[in-house]
Amino acid sequence: MSMHVATRQVDGITILDLSGRITLGEGSVTLRDSVRDLLAKGSKNILLNLGNITYIDSSGIGELVSAFTSVKNAGGELKLLNLTKKVHDLLQITKLYTVFDIKDDEAAAIGSFKK
């Protein structure tokens, strides 16, 4: 199963509800294109909801990092919401847990952006 992205806006924050697999090929490219499109439109505060991500590989992890860097370089913020245990473990192993701002409550996450 490839990755699906649904986009919504809450209080000026763009939430990407991701589902499926973020892996080399389609999933990673879809995430990259989605973030690039948002930045091009001036949406710089992005919350990635990973609650329905079933699988992520090293390419997908790399894509999360690249998205984080792109948004930061554009003067925005990218945060992660609703990590599954598997994704949580992977971010801990790779020490990226300290890089990302990770939330488990959507309302709190929305309120944490600088805006």
Added chain:
Amino acid sequence: MTLDSSLASVDKVERTAEDFAARAGFDEDTVPNIVMAVREAAVNAILHGNAYDTAKQITASFETTADSLIVRIADQGPGLDPDNLPDPLAPENILRGSGRGIFLIRAFMDEVHFRKLHPGTELTLIKHRAPAAPA
């Protein structure tokens, strides 16, 4: 199995790894880790080894012994020096968009061996079955 250098081959290797790991009796937490390590090895062989060259192939073999699951993935690429890979945990590398595949393989398997082929590289991934609980 011998496979062409495409992402479809990665999926085949991944599915086979899942079957073997489950049949070897690994628990539900360990099977996904083995599958991920094998997938990363297959991606490495196709992407970094064979560089998607349609003239080159990868081979994958799976073996279950009394105490281990042994997976071998080989490519026909220019070769890989495992001692000179950047550390993905180093501060200067932590924000890199790639370079975590071998690290994850080592994290999830008990033994990882690299063998130089002519041409190519063979990775051997070994996961030991948990020792029996004392009576």
